[in-house]
Amino acid sequence: MPRKKAVIIGINYFGTDNQLKGCINDAFNVREYLIQERGFSPHPNDMVMLTDEPKNLGTPFYPTGANLMAAFGWLVSCNNAGDSLWLSYSGHGSQVRDPDGDRESGLDDTICPVDFKQNGQISSDTLHKALVSLVSPYCRLTILFDCCHSGSAVELPYVFRPEADGQVNMVNNVKQGMNLLMATSDLLRGGFSVDKMNDAKVLLGGAKSFFHNLHHPQTADESGLADENFVEDWRNEGKDVWMFSGCADSQTSADTSMAGAATGAMSWAFINTMKNNPRQSYIQVLQSTRTQLVQKYSQIPQLSVGGKYDLNQPVSF
Template sequence: MFNNLKGLYTKEMAKKVEAMTLDVLNQVNPQTSAEAEATESLHMISGSRKALFIGINYVGQKGELRGCVNDVVNIKEFFQKHYPLDDMMILTDDKETEPETNFAPTRKNILSAFRWLIRGAKKGDSLLLHYSGHGGKVKNADGTEKSGYDQTVVPVDFQSSGQIIDDDVHDALCKDLPEGVRLTAIFDCCHSESIMDLPFIYNVNGNLEIVENDRNAAISKLVAGGTRLLLDRKNKKAMMNFGKDIMGMVKDAAGSKDGRSADAKQEHVEANTTDADIIMFSGCQDMQTSADANIAGEATGAMSYALVKTLEGHLRERITYTDLLREMRETLEGKYTQVPMLSAGRRLKLDQPFTI
C-alpha cells in the first residue's frame, strides 16, 4: 500500500513540475512563435510536370539491394497514371527490370540529372524527384553540421567516384530554383532526414518538428529531475544540480546555448531557405536506416511502399501533406524502426492537399 501511495505521490509531483516547466519554456520559447508556425501557402501548379526517377540496386556489389529499381517502377507508374508527366528521366542499374533507363546512376550522371530536372523551370511548374538506394554519412569537413556528419547519396560508382554530400544536393536542386516552382522530393534511403539540407522539418501536426522535439526533450528531463527533487528536498546537492540543469535545458529549449546555437541555427535557416516550394519526404531520421523489404512477395523500399499505399487510398479525396506523413508512419509502425520525415525549403502550410 505504501508503494502505491508513493507512486501516486510521484505522479502528482510530476504533473506539478510539468506545469511549471511548460510555463518556463513557453516564456523563453513559445510554441506560437514565428519559428514554430508555418505561414505561407503553396503556389498553384499551372505549368508543366517533369520527373526524375533514380533506383540503384548496386548489382554485383557488396551491400547489393533488391527493391530500389522496383521502387522506381512502382512510383513512376503511380504518378504517370494519376499526374500525367510531360517529361521524365530514369536512372537505374538494372535494365532488365527497367528497360526505359536513360543513363546509369553514376555520380556524374546523377548530378547532371539534378541539373536537367530544374533547368528552365518557371513559376507554376511542378518537379518530382524520387531516389531509392543507399544513403550514407561522411565526416563533415567545414563544421556546418551539428552531428558532425554530412548525409550522402550513394551513386553506383561510389567506390571510384565518391558520394554526393547533402551540401551538393542542396546546391544542385534547391539553390537556384525560382519562386513559384514546386519540387516534390522523395528520398527512400538511410540517413535521409537532411539529405537536401532543408531548414524546416515538420511533424504530423504541421509544426516545426525540431522546435517540438527540443521542448519535449527538455520537459521530460526537467519533470524527472524536478520530481526527484521534490521527493528529496533535504538533498542540497540534488537541488544545486537541478538548478544547473534547469538553466542548461531552458537555454537548449530556447535554442540559445551560450548564444551560439541560436545564431548557428539562424544562419543555417537563412542560408538554406529557398524561394521555390520545395517539399521532401524522407525514409527516416538522419541516425536511422531505411528498410529494403519484401512486402506481398515483392522486393521494395518500405517507405516507397508506404507512400504509394497511402496515396492509393486517397484518390477521391486528396490527403494533406501532414496526414500523408502520419499515415505513412502508421503503416510502418511496429514493423520497421524507421520514422519517415517531412521537410521544406521555406515555412509552408502543409495542411493542404498533396499534389504534384
C-alpha cells in the same frame, strides 16, 4: 502552360557487397504511380529514369554520379511558373564527415551513386546546391528519398517536428512510443540472441526518443516547423520544395518485401498512402506513412520544407 517533369532513380548495386533488392522496383512503382495517378507524361522529354539495369550500362540512364548530377541539372532547368517537378531516389544513403561543422552529429547525409566506391558519394550540401538553389522560386519541387540517413539529405531549412506541435494529437505519439515498447517485448519472446538484443536496443531507443520529445520538445513554431542549423543561409532562398524521407538522419531505411515483391518500405508506404487518399495534407501523409511503418520498422519518416508554408494544404505535385 505549366509542365510536369520527373527524375526517378533506383539503384540495386548488382554484384557488389552492397547489393539491394527493391530499389529498381521502387523506381518502376513510382513511375507507374506518377503516370496513372498524378498526370505525369512518360515521354523522355518529361520523365527520366535512371537504374542500374544492365541495359543502361554506358548510357546517360545508368546512375553514376556524373549522370545523376546531369539529371538534376535537367530537372531544375528552364522552368516556367507553375511547373511541378518530382525527384525520387531509392538506393543506399550514408554519411560523411561534415566539413562545415554545423551538424550536431558531425556528419552530412549522402546518397550513393552506383559508382560511389570509385568516384565518391553525393553530399547533402552538393544536393542542395544542385537542386534547391537552382530551382525556380515559381516551381514546386517534391522529393521522395527512400534511403538510410535521409532526414536532411538535401538540407532543407525547416523540418516538421510533430512532437512540438500542439495541433498534432499527443496521444498518437504516445501510442507510437508504446508500439515500439511492445515490439521490443515481442521481439525478445522465444529466446535470446545477439541479433535480437541489437534490434531491441534500436526499438527501445526509438521509444525513449518519443517519450523524451514529449517532455523536451525541439523548438518549433505554431505550425510545427523547426529550424535546421546550416552554415549556409538556406532560409532566405524561400524555395517551394517539399521532401518526404524514409527516416531520420541517424536511422536506416528498410529494403523489404511487400506482396511478394522487393521494395523499399518508405516507397511502398508513400505510394500506398497517396493511393488510398490523394487529398491528404502534408502532415496527414507524414502521419499515415509513419503509422504504416511503426508496427514493423524502427525508421521514422520525415517531412522537411524549403520555407514556412502551410502544412495543412493538400499534397500537390
